[in-house]
Amino acid sequence: MNIHxxxxLTLGFWALTLILVAGxxxxxxxxxxxxxxNLPxxxxxPNFSATDITGKTISLDSLDGKIRVVAWxxxxxxxxxxxTAYRMEQIQNQLEKDGNFGNKVVFVSITFDPTRDTLPVIKE
Structure with missing residues (x-):
């Protein structure tokens, strides 16, 4: 009875594991x-000023004429x-391939955690 x-239980465990892995x-x-x-x-x-990855201050208005993709x-x-970062990298690579990244389209990424997300951490 215990063997049965x-x-x-063993078969149930492996069936559940197989279902989870397949999912x-x-x-x-x-x-x-x-x-x-398409991205929504x-x-x-609104216009704002911020520090870019090089430490230079930029404003959103300074990017006029370009499509600005803003992400947090x-x-x-x-x-x-x-x-999300992987998907943004895919989009950037495609835009670079098409010759649009930087010329027609720019990414503006804003941190939720400026205390921990310092320039050296973001650059890394």
């Missing part, structure tokens, strides 16, 4: 394959931030 019960692989495949498309437009950002981030984020 242990066998059922994770399927989800990753979907994100990579279908993750493209949330609205127009923090470097100490284990969840969605790495996936």
């Amino acid at each position: 019960r242990n066998r059922i 994770i692989i399927g989800g990753l495949f979907y994100m990579i394959r279908e993750g493209g498309g 437009v949330a609205g127009q950002a 981030f923090h470097t100490h984020c284990p969840d969605e931030c790495p996936l």
Whole structure:
């Protein structure tokens, strides 16, 4: 009786593990394959001044004539931030390939955590 019960529990464990692994692989495949498309437009950002990655002060208005993609981030984020950063990198690579990044399109990334997200940390 115990052997039969242990066998059922073992089979159940492996079935559940297989289902979870298949779900994770399927989800990753979907994100990579279908993750493209248009980014939503949330609205127009008001003008502001900030320090860029080189330490130079810029304003949003100084980027007039270019499409500005504004995103918020923090470097100490284990969840969605790495996936968002990866997707932004894909977009940047495609824009560079098309000759549009920097010329027609710029990214403006704003940290949620300026205390921890110092220039050296962001550059790294």
